[in-house]
Amino acid sequence: MANPLSADALVAALRREGVTVVEHDGWRTHNRDTKGAWGPVNGVVVHHTVTSGTDSSVALCYDGRSDLPGPLCHGVIAKDGTVHLVGNGRANHAGAGDPDVLAAVVAERATLPAPRQNTTDGNTHFYGFECVNMGDGKDPWPEAQLDAIARASAAICRAHGWHAASVIGHKEWTDSKIDPVGFTMASMRARVAARLAQNPAPAATATSGTTAAPPAKPAKPAYQPFPGAAWFKAAPNSALVTAMGRRLVAEGCSAYKQGPGPQWTEADRDSYARWQRKLGYSGTDADGWPGSASWTALKVPYTG
Template identity: 75%
Template sequence: MSNPLSADALVAALKAEGVTVVEHAGWRTHNRNHKGPWGPVNGVIIHHTVTSGTQASVDICFNGYTALPGPLCHGVITKDGKVYLVGNGRANHAGSGDGDVLKAVVAERATLPAPNEQNTDGNVHFYGFECVNLGDGKDPWPDVQLDAMVRAAAALCRAHGWTAQSVIGHKEWTATKVDPKGFAMSDFRARVAARLGEKPDGSVPSVPSAPAYQPFPGADWFKKQPRSAIVTAMGRRLVAVGCSAYASGPGPQWTEADRTSYARWQRKLGYSGSAADGWPGPASWAALKVPYVKEV
């Protein structure tokens, strides 16, 4: 049980752990303190955003939306391993959860009880990091992002004198959530524990070179009709392999011409019926070899 870190102390703790920090304008006074208490704090909750792209993810976490005003966390951890600070104080991220889980976190027990109640306000007690990921179990977690997540969690644990048992997933706080999806929290805590066993030197990990080809962004991503440089890169590859149905372009906005072109690519690969409906899948996407583009 601890008093929350000041804005300066939070930044210092993150930087000491080797985290690349980006301070969103106004984050130091952006909070929901007028709606309830902030602290004492007892731990850290890890979330996934169900969004893609850095700017869009940071914007929604800072601003929130009509039903849930921002900030929606304290920091947004992006695919390239940066931590964007968007709130300082009470944030709308944890919501109601199980008081027995809170007791286990406070006691730093190795095993958490399964959450089955909604009887405790988690926004009082937990820092929150929203990590950019579609949350579909297919969107990859780059090593540089996972490393930043581990470092950010370890920074808060180190600053408060907590162990890695003070770090939980949103799904471990409440049965109404499934995040984070795509890795085991037990493995994540083991990495935090290993990090806490090292002496922080403030060094930032080197960023690996970008992959040659664009990772599959997930089937649902396309069905949201995205506007992205990824769509342009995909369209250019479809033209290059002789599957164009474009009257003009291709461009960044997903259109029916993209879907028709992609269906031609699927049929060229030997797919038919519903497997050639024009909605990209992981196997056909890998075969297309869309060049990597940095999405912001």
């Protein structure tokens, strides 16, 4: 729970996270604050637009519709990863949702309850990003766009001291929506967690109506880079396995009866599966074989 970021603070947070920002005319005072409260804020809701094309999608989210005035979000995330800021304050994006979901977000629980009631005003409590996509399961999600969603969400979480569990999909807030379609929110939260485990990347300043220069290349990572899934499946004997195991123990995800040690075993895999579930993964996404996003979030110390 926190007071909303000011316009300047939001822009600064996004740029610190390496986000390319476009500020649209009037966005800093464009809101629905006269229609209800804005804040305290508790999290971020991710949407898809059910539109194509950046310009038309941004215009729709800025102006709204006859039955739903704009802004329809705070930022529109284009397929090229650019974040277009269209609103600051209360926005018509989340609508009514489940108070139990809100309580879970406030507590930053790894598992959300299924939404069953639409009795709580989400526009008071959530920042919203509309992401340009038709939402038909066929329209692709470019890596640049997925990365920008994670960066924008992480920027807000970092600014408020929140964890990745504060980022939810619209369909997780209310049973009346299906967005986003095309990626899982568990995978997006893992991306956000991975971003939050790193220092934010610097980015050049963008002026109103223009995009920022590409972010500077990050310095040498403080933690061990992901060695690849095949490396683990070859049952390695390495100090890196020990370092990973110690991090899993520290995160409360131990399935070890002894150790951890340098030889990869089923105990390592079982422990890593617990870590994946802690991040919000389920099913085959929590099978114990490390992936890039979950590995980055684990912050295994560099072993050389």
